[in-house]
């Protein structure tokens with residue numbers, strides 16, 4: 483599917499590692515790669531793509547998850563990683579998914595998970611009378627700590643007295659850098675509002691730190707309107723009136739949940755991309771959705787989340803012309819109804835990818 487490049491990219495060429503992963507990841511990533519190649523060619527940009535077969539099949543075959551030298555190899559040899567999804571019913575523990583996806587987020591210190599939820603067309607939202615201006619929310623999720631830190635354990639596992647702990651790790655450095663990123667992002671993109679969401683009314687230690695750091699950092703950005711909402715209220719408010727939000731910054735678990743709610747407001751998981759970013763370093767781009775075992779193998783998954791993730795990656799790599807070409811292609815497809823069934827169209831995954839490829843080739 484992805485060509486192994488025999489020669490490396492030119493001095494200005496971008497080197498992309500591609501991990502399709504599992505389930506629909508293996509269907510949407512080939513489409514995203516086709517679209518990316520066509521858009522790059524249209525703008526005279528050179529990219530090289532190398533595919534990695536990490537995922538459930540490989541794990542079940544030989545036990546490989548994330549090879550020990552992978553993070554260093556990515557830092558040394560690649561500019562970015564494009565990933566599909568990980569998760570397979572044959573691996574109920576999701577061990578390979580945790581090792582590969584969470585492993586890369588943690589080991590590459592990709593502390594920002596940037597998840598834009600953009601309403602490309604009014605028809606796509608389940609809300610009444612809402613347009614693009616009303617639903618344009620960027621969820622900025624802390625991506626390297628919190629309840630995802632993997633600190634915890636079992637005691638007396640499997641007995642009636644069993645205890646399971648899962649620690650919520652919040653560091654001064656981690657909280658401060660994500661909150662500062664959110665403000666910088668707002669300033670850089672011309673957003674006026676940042677809302678921090680936590681659960682400090684119940685989580686009196688970890689989220690007290692979020693409160694104190696937020697109050698400190700926001701003083702540095704007097705031009706940005708900053709606010710706070712508890713996560714339970716935030717999710718309700720997102721559904722009730724999404725226009726009140728522009729940038730939302732929150733912890734790892736809450737950001738995971740808020741970004742799926744955001745996806746629901748703009749057409750579902752088929753259309754939302756995400757960037758796992760450490761500014762200035764090799765970063766990873768993927769759709770927000772998972773491996774979708776319920777539709778995997780049917781050639782009906784929407785490739786747009788993966789395609790838009792490739793566009794985010796291009797923007798990150800300062801190939802803004804390519805990014806814009808891809809995003810315009812997606813807008814055109816939605817406008818013209820050239821979509822998969824989740825968005826009301828009748829195209830297969832392959833046909834939707836082909837349509838986008840042909841469109842961006844003219845961009």
Ligand code: NAD
Nearest residue numbers: 567568569570751752770771772773774776777783784824
């Ligand atoms: P999911 O995102 O895979 O699917 C949720 C719902 O959205 C399903 O109804 C699915 O059919 C639909 N959907 C997802 N992607 C779609 C697409 N491209 N087009 C149209 N519809 C789409 O979430 P889940 O069902 O909770 O999880 C399935 C597996 O994926 C689990 O193993 C989970 O751990 C894993 N997962 C992985 C990632 C990731 O790799 N980043 C993200 C989420 C879930």
Ligand code: IPM
Nearest residue numbers: 568569579583584738770772
């Ligand atoms: C996501 C996914 C992952 C997460 C899972 C698969 C571990 O839901 O990327 O949103 O919770 O971060």
Ligand code: MN
Nearest residue numbers: 738739742770
């Ligand atoms: Mn998720």
